[in-house]
Amino acid sequence: MTTAPSRIRVVDINGVMRVEFTDRDILDEGSIRQISSELIRAIESAKPPLVLICFEGVEHLSSAALGTLITVNSLIKKRGGQLRLSNIKPSIYEVFVITKLNKLFQSFDTAEKAMQGFGRG
Amino acid sequence: MATTQGDREGSIDLVEESRAIEAIQRRIDAVLAELNYAEQARFGIRLSLEEAIMNGFHHGNQKDPRKSLTVRWVVTPEVATFHVTDQGEGFDPDAIPDPTLDENLEIPSGRGIMLIRTYMSGATYHAPGNHIEMHYRKPPRS
DSSP: OOOOOOSEEEEEETTEEEEEESOSEEOSHHHHHHHHHHHHHHHHTSSSOEEEEEOTTOOEEOHHHHHHHHHHHHHHHHTTOEEEEEOOOHHHHHHHHHTTGGGTSEEESSHHHHHTTTTOO | OOOOOOSSEEEEEEOSOHHHHHHHHHHHHHHHHHTTOOHHHHHHHHHHHHHHHHHIIIIISTTOTTOOEEEEEEEOSSEEEEEEEESSOOOOGGGSOOTTSGGGTTOSSOOHHHHHHHHSSEEEEETTTTEEEEEEEOOOOO
C-alpha cells in the first residue's frame, strides 16, 4: 500500500499555522479531497486554530476548491479560530470577487501582512 | 478514455480520472495558445471546462464509475466551442440558488455554472440538461 504525497505544507509560525500548497493547480476532485482532509486534520490539532493559507505558486483553482475553503473556514470559526488568505494571484482573486467570496474571507497581498495582528481580532 | 483526433477539433470520452482530464486540458490549452487566445481567456476556458466536467461527473453521472462523459471541442482563431455531455438524467440549471446572495455565501457548492457563465461568452444547457454547450469568442481587436 502506498501513501499519496502530502498536498500541503504546514509550518507553525508563532502559533499561526501557515499552509502552502504543493500543486500549481487545485482543480480536480481527488486532490481537493486530499487537501481538505489534510487541512481538517491540521486544524483539529490546533486550539484555537489560527490559519494562514498562502496561495503562492497557485495558478488555477476550481469551485470545488472554494467549497473546501468555505468548509475549512466554518470549522475554524466553530473552534474559535481565524482564517486568513494571502498571495492570491489577480486572476484567482477575480474568482473570489465573481463569487463574492472576497466578502467571506480576509485576504492580504503578502503572508507578512497577513501575519500582522493575527489572533488579535 | 476513447478517441482523440486532430488538434483544433476533437472528441474524447472520459471517466473520472484526474490524469486524463489534466491531459485533455493541456491539449486544448496548447491549441488556444497556438491561436493566440489571451492568457486570461485561457484561464477562464480551463476553469469553465473543469467546472463543466466536474458537474457532469458529480451531478450528472452521480459519481457512477461505470458512466463516462464526452468532451467535444472546435477551436477556430476567433471562437472556441465546447460540448460536455454526461450520461445522467439532466437537471434545471436555473433551479440552483444564487450563490452570491449573503445567505448562500457559506454554502460550499453551487458556483460552477455561474463561473462558466461569467468566463465564457455563452453557455446553454440542452434538454434534458445533461449536455452543456459553451463558447468563448475573442473580443474584437481595438
